[in-house]
Amino acid sequence: MLADSIMLALAAWLSFNILGITPAPQSDAVLLYSVGVIVLSVAGFFRIGLYRALLLYMGAQSGFIVIQGVTVAAGLFGAVYYFVLAPETPNNALVPVFWMVSLVFIGGSRFVARLALQSLIQNFRPKEPVIIYGAGSSGMQLLAALQSGNQYLPVAFVDDSREVLGSIVNGVRVYSPGALSELISNYSVRQILLAIPSATHAERKGILNRLEHLPVHVKTVPELFDMRSGKLHVDEVRDVDIEDLLGRDIVPPDRALMGACIENKAVLVTGAAGSIGSELCRQIISFKPAKLILLDSFEFGLYELEHELQRDKADETELVAVLGNVCNQALMRAVMQRFGIETVYHVAAYKQVPMVEKNVVEGVYNNIFGTTEAALAAVACDVRDFVLISTDKAVRPTNVMGATKRFAEQVLQALAAGKPKTCFSMVRFGNVLGSSGSVVPLFRRQISQGGPVTVTHPEVTRYFMTVEEAAQLVIQAGSMASGGDVFVLDMSEPIRIVDLARKMIHLMGYDVKDENAYRGDIAIEYTGLRPGEKLFEELLIGESVTGTEHPKIMRAEEDFLPWKQLENMLSSLRTACAELRLEDIRQLLMVAVVGFEPEGLLDDPLWMDRERDVKPEEAKVTVEGAGAAKPAPAKVTPLRKR
Structure with a gap:
């Protein structure tokens, strides 16, 4: 208030001098009226809230308050001047000049004080210099948020658009991408923040490829949808999503296909608490099923998912969480009958290759018998649609997990050949980003800990797909099924895992340490292929594949064993x-699954304990006929094609 009083007095004195006006001789009256104007003006400032605005965070709203206060002061000054000091020969320019000078003094003093405070704070709490890539609306919002924060100091904008090059926004200049190396060196920048939330994954991949060789950690702002929905704010920067590195854009889902097996229907998802199962549930709940039944044996995951979906479900959707095991056919029948299930998405399975290799019995029991019991229960309860989520590891498998999934596929194919009321189908795809088994979180954790990053083999490749896209395609594929269909998702081109590791290291601001760069930061170590692991994955067993009405979904024609023989094998x-x-299990899987040639079961601790008591050549397996025992390999009847 004292500062504003002095500023108003100086503004009045300067206004008279600028215009060469000499006040009337009654100096005591001039002084008295001037003091009165100043006191009333400061009281007006207080009344409109000028002194409640914090100097450090003054923005446009505070500027409007300053203008209002100065206008009030100019009005009071004008009233005294016109009616008391110069009623006969007033100078009409005095009040506008006083208004402008007061605005400069009152507003300018606050602006200078704000800069001084910011400078003082930066000296005690230095910010990290960053470059913002993207000078659009999100970049502007990010700039404002960072300038008012205490962590980052934006030193430059970079944008591909020629229209904004050279312009200055809030003191920060816009440069072209070609100037990045010089900017990073001049400002000692260690981080670049991507503010391009509306860009496609392909566009983001192109930008990331240009940034990969730079010695900076690349982070990104949330996607446009997350900001519009209020889930995340523009200044909540995070590491680059791996889907941006892949450049894979999601085909917008067909709403008719998405809702065909879901809308106003009773839907059951087994393995609902897993990464794929939970995303399926999130997609399903948005299409307003009459009932959504979540079944899983993982208690805490099921509890968390139920609470998450309760917030998103429509009022007319009944949401039920069932704790149980899919191998329990009595439970599966009870659930399907009690809730009148019309569609089943069977996700429940053990999917970790090394873990199933070490626990063969449980892997076989859960993956094969869990699928069989669920499928038989669906037939008994006249469930309309049954969709199995399969894997690319089921194609010519080298591991037990893949063999069990291919066996499960054949169970559904054989059941479908009997023309039941239930329409069976299976959807086969590769690795899912963000799933519990994804290498991405492992790599990110290893990089954050200083390395090394572990890769099994320099030539190992894998297909990748986002969990969101996988869930959408599974739902759409199930809607196109006619019975016994094997759907294969278009996974684009496979990615070398070591290339993925290198990109992640570079984009997190580090250099790879290898024989060509001894001064690097993070080393890549090769641990060797794990038991049952392939160098590359396949999606098709044969060559017979046709397209569907969806560009990312194909239909494969593949051989399978007849139900009678599978029943005996089961x-x-x-x-x-x-x-x-275990040796009997191994031989049965080799008979049932084409191309399955395991090196052994040497990783399973149960096999290791029994190895001296059971010799492989003495193992017997019962394959056909009640109680008929034959040495492995068993006789196989001709395959049938669906």
């Missing part, structure tokens, strides 16, 4: 699992 397999006869 009986033998159940006995072998109950008696922990």
